[in-house]
Amino acid sequence: MARLPIIGSDSGIWGTILNDFLNVEHNADGSLKIRSDGTFYAKPSSGIPASDLTSSVQSTLSSVSSKINASTATTKGDLLVATAASTIGRLGVGSNGQKLVADSAQTSGIKWATDSYLLATDYGAVFNGSTDDATALQSAINAAATSGKPLVLASGTAIVGTALSVSAAVTIIGSGRQSTILKAASGLNDYVISFTGGESGVGVVGAHFSDFTVNGNSTNQTAGGGIKADGAVQCSFERLHLTNCYNWGLKLGPVTGGTFGHHNRISKCLFDQGGSSAGYGGGVWITSSDENWFNESDFEYLGGSTAPVGSNPIMLFDESGLQHITTTNFVAGTNNCIGLRVQNAKSTKVVGSTFDGIAGDSIFISGTRCVIVGNVFTSPGDNGSVAASGVHLEYGTHYNVITGNMFETSNTASKTRSLIREESTGDSGDNVITNNTLVQNGAPSVALLEAAGVATIVRNNIGWTTENSGTATVANGSTSIAVSHGLSTTPALSNVTVMPTNNLGNAAKFWISGVSSTQFTINVDVDPGATTATFAWFARM
Numbered sequence: 177m178a179r180l181p182i183i184g185s186d187s188g189i190w191g192t193i194l195n196d197f198l199n200v201e202h203n204a205d206g207s208l209k210i211r212s213d214g215t216f217y218a219k220p221s222s223g224i225p226a227s228d229l230t231s232s233v234q235s236t237l238s239s240v241s242s243k244i245n246a247s248t249a250t251t252k253g254d255l256l257v258a259t260a261a262s263t264i265g266r267l268g269v270g271s272n273g274q275k276l277v278a279d280s281a282q283t284s285g286i287k288w289a290t291d292s293y294l295l296a297t298d299y300g301a302v303f304n305g306s307t308d309d310a311t312a313l314q315s316a317i318n319a320a321a322t323s324g325k326p327l328v329l330a331s332g333t334a335i336v337g338t339a340l341s342v343s344a345a346v347t348i349i350g351s352g353r354q355s356t357i358l359k360a361a362s363g364l365n366d367y368v369i370s371f372t373g374g375e376s377g378v379g380v381v382g383a384h385f386s387d388f389t390v391n392g393n394s395t396n397q398t399a400g401g402g403i404k405a406d407g408a409v410q411c412s413f414e415r416l417h418l419t420n421c422y423n424w425g426l427k428l429g430p431v432t433g434g435t436f437g438h439h440n441r442i443s444k445c446l447f448d449q450g451g452s453s454a455g456y457g458g459g460v461w462i463t464s465s466d467e468n469w470f471n472e473s474d475f476e477y478l479g480g481s482t483a484p485v486g487s488n489p490i491m492l493f494d495e496s497g498l499q500h501i502t503t504t505n506f507v508a509g510t511n512n513c514i515g516l517r518v519q520n521a522k523s524t525k526v527v528g529s530t531f532d533g534i535a536g537d538s539i540f541i542s543g544t545r546c547v548i549v550g551n552v553f554t555s556p557g558d559n560g561s562v563a564a565s566g567v568h569l570e571y572g573t574h575y576n577v578i579t580g581n582m583f584e585t586s587n588t589a590s591k592t593r594s595l596i597r598e599e600s601t602g603d604s605g606d607n608v609i610t611n612n613t614l615v616q617n618g619a620p621s622v623a624l625l626e627a628a629g630v631a632t633i634v635r636n637n638i639g640w641t642t643e644n645s646g647t648a649t650v651a652n653g654s655t656s657i658a659v660s661h662g663l664s665t666t667p668a669l670s671n672v673t674v675m676p677t678n679n680l681g682n683a684a685k686f687w688i689s690g691v692s693s694t695q696f697t698i699n700v701d702v703d704p705g706a707t708t709a710t711f712a713w714f715a716r717m
Contacts (some may be wrong), residue, residue: 350388479513
């Protein structure tokens with residue numbers, strides 16, 4: 177039986193005994209003997225006496241032989257993992273592209289999983305502020321559209337030298353509005369992101385963009401802007417910063433085939449810094465796209481040196497109507513920029529928004545059936561070079577409702593032309609201007625309120641008296657009485673009514689004359705005598 181030599185005995189046979197012992201687990205060249213199945217060489221059938229092995233060695237060999245067994249792994253890529261305190265199990269190879277993720281519900285504590293999102297950096301985008309990442313980003317966008325997974329953009333600045341194309345619904349999420357920037361390369365002369373209009377008659381339905389900045393680099397462009405979303409339907413644009421754009425930060429346009437885009441949501445976005453643009457320098461242009469929502473967004477410091485229509489640049493240009501604009505801020509502007517312009521459209525409503533120091537008219541309407549309610553207008557024209565109005569109704573405007581708003585003029589005289597201005601051109605009229613508050617700080621260049629349309633209702637506006645009434649008496653010895661009507665402007669003669677409240681004494685007839693901005697005169701044909709002649713009067717604008 178193989179054993180180690182014993183010191184003090186085995187004289188003369190020491191080498192033979194040692195070689196017999198080593199041959200049990202060693203080859204002639206000194207390497208360990210291992211079975212073909214990968215397990216350790218078993219002890220001889222005759223066994224090794226327990227006295228020859230320590231208990232710790234026996235325990236270790238038993239533990240190792242129970243946990244490590246090459247036959248457990250059967251396929252390329254299999255993993256051997258702990259399944260309990262003293263057992264080893266097999267985790268089969270995953271599919272291409274999968275990654276190991278921790279999962280305490282699994283026996284092994286880990287599993288193969290497929291990412292629920294794509295990373296733009298995996299497609300080669302580096303976001304270093306100098307490399308043109310357009311090709312890598314386009315590959316990532318295409319993959320996201322095909323897989324249906326969101327595309328996540330890294331922090332940093334990606335230069336875009338070729339417009340990024342969106343032809344199907346895709347979700348693109350940045351690492352934060354101030355962290356991820358897509359910047360137009362100098363000379364791009366296009367929108368940084370452009371929808372193709374989608375499927376004819378259907379559009380791009382349900383795309384989502386959030387939490388990044390698009391910098392249009394306007395001083396180095398001759399066209400383009402931020403996002404051209406032609407064909408957008410039920411798409412959402414959230415927490416975006418669209419800045420320094422040559423023409424528009426966002427364009428909402430028609431579906432391929434001519435159908436209107438519709439029902440998009442623009443929420444918590446910032447459109448700004450268009451004043452240095454040689455183009456429109458605007459925020460949003462809506463054309464052939466209706467029933468869109470704008471809420472909790474900001475339009476600030478916009479207005480390039482070119483006007484898309486008329487003579488003023490525009491922050492939000494609505495050529496489609498049926499827009500919902502709520503809880504949105506419009507601030508300042510350059511080049512006499514208009515806040516909101518509704519052009520040849522109808523039924524847009526503006527509710528609960530603020531227009532602060534807009535350079536041009538805060539709201540310009542050349543349309544019908546719009547509703548302007550519950551808004552705040554401060555200092556119209558304050559940042560412009562030409563006196564401007566809070567709400568301006570210009571051409572062929574009918575059935576618009578302007579009610580429940582708070583207006584105040586600029587503190588600087590003549591910066592504000594008027595708080596509400598209705599022109600008569602194009603047969604305007606039939607508008608409703610009621611229950612507004614008009615506050616004069618600096619004097620307006622024309623009037624607090626200009627209402628020139630036919631059959632327009634103007635009443636109950638605090639700060640602008642549109643109707644008044646009282647009594648007046650032609651005394652004994654006189655044939656007339658001047659009455660201060662108290663209206664905020666000159667009423668038409670036909671809008672002044674008087675009615676005798678007694679028998680006029682000696683007088684037989686009466687009439688009205690001398691209607692001015694402050695008073696009118698009641699006349700009788702002869703001195704009424706001691707009984708006098710008393711009248712009730714009513715005047716309205």
